[in-house]
Amino acid sequence: xxxxxxxxxxxxxxxxxxxxxxxxxxxxxxxxxxxxxxxxxxxxxxxxxxxxxxxxxxxxxxxxxxxxxxxxxxxxxxxxxxxxxxxxxxxxxxxxxxxxxxxxxxxxxxxxxxxxxxxxxxxxxxxxxxxxxxxxxxxxxxxxxxxxxxxxxxxxxxxxxxxxxxxxxxxxxxxxxxxxxxxxxxxxxxxxxxxxxxxxxxxxxxxxxxxxxxxxxxxxxxxxxxxxxxxxxxxxxxxxxxxxxxxxxxxxxxxxxxxxxxxxxxxxxxxxxxxxxxxxxxxxxxxxxxxxxxxxxxxxxxxxxxxxxxxxxxxxxxxxxxxxxxxxxxxxxxxxxxxxxxxxxxxxxxxxxxxxxxxxxxxxxxxxxxxxxxxxxxxxxxxxxxxxxxxxxxxxxxxxxxxxxxxxxxxxxxxxxxxxxxxxxxxxxxxxxxxxxxxxxxxxxxxxxxxxxxxxxxxxxxxxxxxxxxxxxxxxxxxxxxxxxxxxxxxxxxxxxxxxxxxxxxxxxxxxxxxxx
Amino acid sequence: xxxxxxxxxxxxxxxxxxxxxxxxxxxxxxxxxxxxxxxxxxxxxxxxxxxxxxxxxxxxxxxxxxxxxxxxxxxxxxxxxxxxxxxxxxxxxxxxxxxxxxxxxxxxxxxxxxxxxxxxxxxxxxxxxxxxxxxxxxxxxxxxxxxxxxxxxxxxxxxxxxxxxxxxxxxxxxxxxxxxxxxxxxxxxxxxxxxxxxxxxxxxxxxxxxxxxxxxxxxxxxxxxxxxxxxxxxxxxxxxxxxxxxxxxxxxxxxxxxx
Numbered sequence: 001x002x003x004x005x006x007x008x009x010x011x012x013x014x015x016x017x018x019x020x021x022x023x024x025x026x027x028x029x030x031x032x033x034x035x036x037x038x039x040x041x042x043x044x045x046x047x048x049x050x051x052x053x054x055x056x057x058x059x060x061x062x063x064x065x066x067x068x069x070x071x072x073x074x075x076x077x078x079x080x081x082x083x084x085x086x087x088x089x090x091x092x093x094x095x096x097x098x099x100x101x102x103x104x105x106x107x108x109x110x111x112x113x114x115x116x117x118x119x120x121x122x123x124x125x126x127x128x129x130x131x132x133x134x135x136x137x138x139x140x141x142x143x144x145x146x147x148x149x150x151x152x153x154x155x156x157x158x159x160x161x162x163x164x165x166x167x168x169x170x171x172x173x174x175x176x177x178x179x180x181x182x183x184x185x186x187x188x189x190x191x192x193x194x195x196x197x198x199x200x201x202x203x204x205x206x207x208x209x210x211x212x213x214x215x216x217x218x219x220x221x222x223x224x225x226x227x228x229x230x231x232x233x234x235x236x237x238x239x240x241x242x243x244x245x246x247x248x249x250x251x252x253x254x255x256x257x258x259x260x261x262x263x264x265x266x267x268x269x270x271x272x273x274x275x276x277x278x279x280x281x282x283x284x285x286x287x288x289x290x291x292x293x294x295x296x297x298x299x300x301x302x303x304x305x306x307x308x309x310x311x312x313x314x315x316x317x318x319x320x321x322x323x324x325x326x327x328x329x330x331x332x333x334x335x336x337x338x339x340x341x342x343x344x345x346x347x348x349x350x351x352x353x354x355x356x357x358x359x360x361x362x363x364x365x366x367x368x369x370x371x372x373x374x375x376x377x378x379x380x381x382x383x384x385x386x387x388x389x390x391x392x393x394x395x396x397x398x399x400x401x402x403x404x405x406x407x408x409x410x411x412x413x414x415x416x417x418x419x420x421x422x423x424x425x426x427x428x429x430x431x432x433x434x435x436x437x438x439x440x441x442x443x444x445x446x447x448x449x450x451x452x453x454x455x456x457x458x459x460x461x462x463x464x465x466x467x468x469x470x471x472x473x474x475x476x477x478x479x480x481x482x483x484x485x486x487x488x489x490x491x492x493x494x495x496x497x498x499x500x501x502x503x504x505x506x507x508x509x510x511x512x513x514x515x516x517x
Numbered sequence: 518x519x520x521x522x523x524x525x526x527x528x529x530x531x532x533x534x535x536x537x538x539x540x541x542x543x544x545x546x547x548x549x550x551x552x553x554x555x556x557x558x559x560x561x562x563x564x565x566x567x568x569x570x571x572x573x574x575x576x577x578x579x580x581x582x583x584x585x586x587x588x589x590x591x592x593x594x595x596x597x598x599x600x601x602x603x604x605x606x607x608x609x610x611x612x613x614x615x616x617x618x619x620x621x622x623x624x625x626x627x628x629x630x631x632x633x634x635x636x637x638x639x640x641x642x643x644x645x646x647x648x649x650x651x652x653x654x655x656x657x658x659x660x661x662x663x664x665x666x667x668x669x670x671x672x673x674x675x676x677x678x679x680x681x682x683x684x685x686x687x688x689x690x691x692x693x694x695x696x697x698x699x700x701x702x703x704x705x706x707x708x709x710x711x712x713x714x715x716x717x718x719x720x721x722x723x724x725x726x727x728x729x730x731x732x733x734x735x736x737x738x739x740x741x742x743x744x745x746x747x748x749x750x751x752x753x754x755x756x757x758x759x760x761x762x763x764x765x766x767x768x769x770x771x772x773x774x775x776x
Contacts, residue, residue: 321674347680360671364693377680424675 003197008059028195033212037443041221082112085158089170091150095142102138108157148179177514247448249473262297271327289488300465302475305485351425355437357417361409368405374428394423415446432464521762532578541569543576544727585710591649596656604664704767
């Protein structure tokens with residue numbers, strides 16, 4: 001007997017059909033994953049039957065024997081309150097900021113008309129989701145918890161009223177690799193203990209592989225393939241699924257062919273960065289503590305670590321784009337000046353590419369102006385005609401068509417926006433790129449294309465790269481060496497293969513474990 | 518269509534063009550119709566000295582709105598400049614600049630304006646200066662917050678990497694992205710200034726006779742309420758309509774940009 005049965009579900013927004021003919025069933029204790037790139041209609045298919053999206057659902061959606069399609073908001077509300085729990089991608093925005101954890105749980109537990117639970121019950125709820133020191137956590141606000149803890153609270157709230165179905169919309173995407181598995185293990189445990197049916201939305205195939213029973217692959221609002229997770233992901237039939245599976249970088253794949261390394265280029269020594277502590281607390285928070293590293297011409301060095309380890313801060317300090325308290329950076333033996341004293345010639349050496357492609361482009365500028373910004377400032381003598389020619393060449397170089405030049409960032413997809421950001425970084429012909437999680441905000445397929453583009457540029461131009469990432473598999477595809485950071489220190493540095501095959505430091509071992517699963 | 522703004526546009530058009538079309542100017546006395554009831558030549562009647570009320574209402578609207586617009590623009594310029602510099606430079610400068618704002622906020626503004634009027638005599642310039650000196654404070658706070666938020670966005674850091682000097686970043690990236698929010702608060706500032714100006718005029722501290730403003734008209738209308746309620750209702754109605762419409766439009770804009 002299935003808890004949740006979807007048959008020929010179609011979703012339309014304002015009469016435009018977005019999702020067509022989705023069918024799947026979830027039995028008690030089972031986990032079904034909806035997989036596909038962003039915009040393929042995964043979230044809409046989950047939310048619309050419950051009246052939680054602007055769309056209109058047609059077809060048949062049965063939750064524990066009740067038909068959801070065609071019900072109005074008033075009829076849906078008690079069903080939502082009693083039968084289903086939701087977990088979202090961003091636990092900070094999904095939890096009400098002004099309510100303490102205890103109050104959030106109370107609201108969740110009482111939504112189906114249950115009597116007011118005692119404090120003991122709350123502690124039991126938090127214990128169940130594996131949150132340590134539950135009695136303290138009850139009196140804390142969401143912003144005082146870490147990302148993983150927030151997601152645990154979110155799951156505790158979503159399951160407080162003992163729903164039959166848990167809908168988890170990208171529950172781990174905002175988390176670190178190692179936290180990802182903890183949260184998914186927790187969901188697995190709740191499935192086993194309470195017979196919870198789970199509908200998982202994800203674009204992360206590694207998560208799906210380890211935790212879902214069955215997979216539904218969606219593309220452009222259509223169901224292209226579905227079946228048992230292990231079989232489908234091992235032998236995908238549909239072309240799109242095959243591309244998705246192939247795009248996931250693997251730790252154990254064949255060694256990538258990387259260009260040869262030249263003479264030493266950049267040396268950063270004893271870098272220390274501190275920030276004032278928030279609020280009234282005295283003292284300063286040490287984000288990077290005496291880090292030393294070198295990069296040679298044409299070499300790619302990965303800076304790997306969990307979030308909060310200081311890798312981005314170190315990267316920016318080296319590129320002189322962020323604060324730096326102590327430490328020196330030399331470029332071919334010559335000292336780089338501090339941030340405010342960087343001249344044009346210095347700025348031309350290192351150019352950055354950031355994580356969020358949309359936020360890294362000024363929403364009010366045209367693509368052509370965005371790409372031209374570095375040459376406008378760094379090569380002010382260039383004529384207008386030559387500048388336009390350079391921009392056109394840069395667009396071609398990142399495989400964008402020339403008619404993109406007049407668009408604004410809003411009209412670009414994530415992958416296109418990141419290509420524009422790469423074009424801007426390359427147009428002044430730097431010798432080194434700083435890639436700050438440059439692919440982690442992108443879909444699997446798009447990320448694979450961007451990595452391929454970066455590999456090509458690395459080969460053709462002999463670019464040195466400092467790649468900041470939390471993904472070891474990605475680091476291995478692009479980088480000669482890997483430096484692992486933890487709590488502001490570089491704890492391990494070595495050849496990519498060596499670090500991955502025989503990690504010495506516990507943090508490295510944890511990262512390798514997390515990427516291997 | 519933006520209905521509140523359309524309504525404001527109609528009122529502005531009437532205030533600008535209306536007096537040209539009327540037979541009686543706002544400051545000419547019709548000796549034949551002192552305290553006259555509404556008639557064909559005076560649609561709203563005349564006031565206690567025989568001046569056409571419709572003409573006076575339109576001119577009063579014009580005066581009130583132009584004082585408000587000018588004061589709001591002054592507030593915009595000072596507020597954006599002050600807030601942008603404080604937010605961009607940060608640190609000690611920011612502290613000092615924002616404490617100045619806090620200090621000015623703490624002044625009992627109405628009292629200061631009344632004191633100025635008493636000392637220097639009534640003048641439209643003083644009204645204007647007094648209002649402008651206070652209304653930019655909120656704008657400065659809002660703009661500073663926006664700038665601090667924008668400063669951390671990757672595209673600003675990318676601009677720094679692109680070698681853009683601070684002035685170019687401020688003018689090229691920060692100000693255009695603050696413009697939307699600033700416009701929204703500009704729209705919210707205008708009704709506030711209208712309120713303040715009307716209140717000062719109602720107290721008899723606003724513009725000089727024979728020039729008039731909505732506040733003066735409401736006061737005179739209230740005095741002659743027993744003779745003709747139109748003298749109170751029409752300027753009062755225009756005042757309320759302008760306030761509500763501008764506030765609605767401003768809040769709508771503000772919500773769009775803060776989302």
